[in-house]
Amino acid sequence: MTILGISNVSFGLPKEGREVLNAVYFYHCVQAGLDMAIVNPENLIRYNNISTKEIELSENLIFNQSMETITQFTEYFRNKDPSLKSIQKDSNKQSPDVSLKSAIVMGTKSNVISDLDNLLKKLSPLEIINSIIMSGMDEVGRLFEQGKMIVTEVLQSAEVVKKAVSYLEPLMLNQDDSNKKKILLATVKGDVHDIGKNLVRIIFESNGYKVVDIGIRIDSNQLIKSIKEHNPDIVGLSGLLVKSSRYMVNIAEHLKEEGIDLPLIVGGAALTLKFVNKEIVPKAASTVIYARDAMSGLSKVNSLFRDN
Numbered sequence: 001m002t003i004l005g006i007s008n009v010s011f012g013l014p015k016e017g018r019e020v021l022n023a024v025y026f027y028h029c030v031q032a033g034l035d036m037a038i039v040n041p042e043n044l045i046r047y048n049n050i051s052t053k054e055i056e057l058s059e060n061l062i063f064n065q066s067m068e069t070i071t072q073f074t075e076y077f078r079n080k081d082p083s084l085k086s087i088q089k090d091s092n093k094q095s096p097d098v099s100l101k102s103a104i105v106m107g108t109k110s111n112v113i114s115d116l117d118n119l120l121k122k123l124s125p126l127e128i129i130n131s132i133i134m135s136g137m138d139e140v141g142r143l144f145e146q147g148k149m150i151v152t153e154v155l156q157s158a159e160v161v162k163k164a165v166s167y168l169e170p171l172m173l174n175q176d177d178s179n180k181k182k183i184l185l186a187t188v189k190g191d192v193h194d195i196g197k198n199l200v201r202i203i204f205e206s207n208g209y210k211v212v213d214i215g216i217r218i219d220s221n222q223l224i225k226s227i228k229e230h231n232p233d234i235v236g237l238s239g240l241l242v243k244s245s246r247y248m249v250n251i252a253e254h255l256k257e258e259g260i261d262l263p264l265i266v267g268g269a270a271l272t273l274k275f276v277n278k279e280i281v282p283k284a285a286s287t288v289i290y291a292r293d294a295m296s297g298l299s300k301v302n303s304l305f306r307d308n
């Protein structure tokens, strides 16, 4: 005998399309011999009431899963949400700042380099990152939180940001490394979010620091090994998940146990000044700086080194 929670199939897809996909999936599961289903009868749409077009989109997704079928499905149901139509319209406007921001929100890479070339005629690379790219990613964050974007689309947006930033990066680097303060950067264990960390890297590099970026999902042992190898002046930890903030407390403790008393700078959406002062500072061997964003982090680290 088989039992199935139907709605998992549509998890993460646009709200408008979920019940349609659930109903089509339910229909096919019953045809295939499902004995019992867990459904929400208040929401369940009758298979017979679904249009041929919507059945086709759902069946394509169920039987022929690919990026293409996911995109067709999400675009169709997204068009039913008027607040998202306005975003799509924006991408037709010509000004490069609007076009770049829309490219990030829409996850399309095709015009990114030409938009950047146009923007570079009037803005510095750092201004482009701080204003347009950050605001595009903020919009992505907002839409994701409202359930209007799905994880695969957020990843596509992250790829557009990566492409834009890789293009701008060489234009900002000051090549002389001597006498630079060194910062070792990591996104902590269990956390893959690296867009914020990468921005911190770029902003520090373009402001006279040498940055050693050791990547994502870094546990305290890996961090300690890298500190011994690279001998930085300060350690930077990034993490966006609530559990990452907690893990930063473990890192502070472990560094202290190892006799490492380097200053720490910590940042990420789930952190707050209160948490840092209450939980991380008491466990740390040295100064702990909380940075709400990359620019304030830079100015706090600048003052730390100026004052010492």
Ligand code: B1M
Pocket: 134, 137, 138, 140, 141, 142, 144, 145, 151, 152, 154, 155, 158, 185, 190, 191, 192, 193, 194, 195, 196, 197, 199, 200, 235, 236, 237, 238, 239, 240, 241, 242, 243, 265, 266, 267, 268, 269, 270, 291, 292, 293, 294, 295, 297
């Ligand atoms: Co994730 N995600 N995500 N995600 N994701 C969040 C963080 C979340 C708030 C979304 C939500 O549910 N509302 C939520 C966390 C909930 C929580 O714990 N409180 C979340 C979740 C739950 C998850 C998954 C668990 C989802 C899942 O699989 N079910 C999963 C986690 C996987 C894992 O890490 N193990 C996951 C996955 C992903 C993607 C892979 C799809 C993608 C990451 C792609 C990538 O980074 N390469 C992603 C994204 C993009 C987001 C959101 C939408 C945007 C994050 C972002 O890049 N913001 C995010 C929602 C949101 O934040 N609104 C969300 C732009 C970036 C510039 O800001 O990183 O905050 P941020 O950096 C800022 C500051 O925080 C600061 O400066 C930067 C700007 O100046 N800062 C520092 C950051 N680090 C710093 C370090 C410093 C100084 C300043 O010094 C060292």
